[in-house]
Amino acid sequence: MQQHIFLENYKDDDVCSFDSTMFKVARLRQVMNSAISLQLESALEEAFKTQGLQINTTKYDTQLRCRVQQKWLGSGIDCETLKIGAKGWQKGKVKIRVIVEFCPDEPEMEEKPENNESETSKPESPLDDLRRQLLNQENSPS
Numbered sequence: 075m076q077q078h079i080f081l082e083n084y085k086d087d088d089v090c091s092f093d094s095t096m097f098k099v100a101r102l103r104q105v106m107n108s109a110i111s112l113q114l115e116s117a118l119e120e121a122f123k124t125q126g127l128q129i130n131t132t133k134y135d136t137q138l139r140c141r142v143q144q145k146w147l148g149s150g151i152d153c154e155t156l157k158i159g160a161k162g163w164q165k166g167k168v169k170i171r172v173i174v175e176f177c178p179d180e181p182e183m184e185e186k187p188e189n190n191e192s193e194t195s196k197p198e199s200p201l202d203d204l205r206r207q208l209l210n211q212e213n214s215p216s
Contacts, residue, residue, distance in 0.1 A: 078173070078174075080103045080106055080107075080172075080173075081102070081176055082175070084176070085099065086100035087100070089201065091204070110147055114172075131145075133152055147169075147170050149169075150168055150169035152167055153165075
């Protein structure tokens with residue numbers, strides 16, 4: 075199972091634009107992974123403590139013969155659940171996964187070629203428009 079999902083329908087070389095900031099999806103994934111592993115884990119621990127939920131996130135590893143820190147965003151935290159009507163406790167782990175997805179404002183519509191266009195002709199890439207736009211901005215006087 076994938077730990078985190080960041081823009082799963084996009085390739086690393088695809089581009090994201092946030093107003094005047096533009097970068098490849100690979101860079102966005104890299105920064106998100108870093109932020110999650112460094113910041114979110116400690117923020118979760120602090121939030122639980124603030125709310126009075128003291129959860130032990132260490133366990134004894136019999137192979138290493140020492141205590142190891144479990145991770146909410148990695149291997150998970152050991153847990154047991156008891157469901158109403160169940161015969162007993164069920165052991166397992168609680169894991170947190172992060173999913174980042176792009177939700178278009180308008181759904182993609184299939185374009186139909188006009189009568190004078192060949193059905194095999196390739197439409198221009200949206201990146202071509204973006205490239206032209208950036209070139210026009212660079213060449214226009216300020």
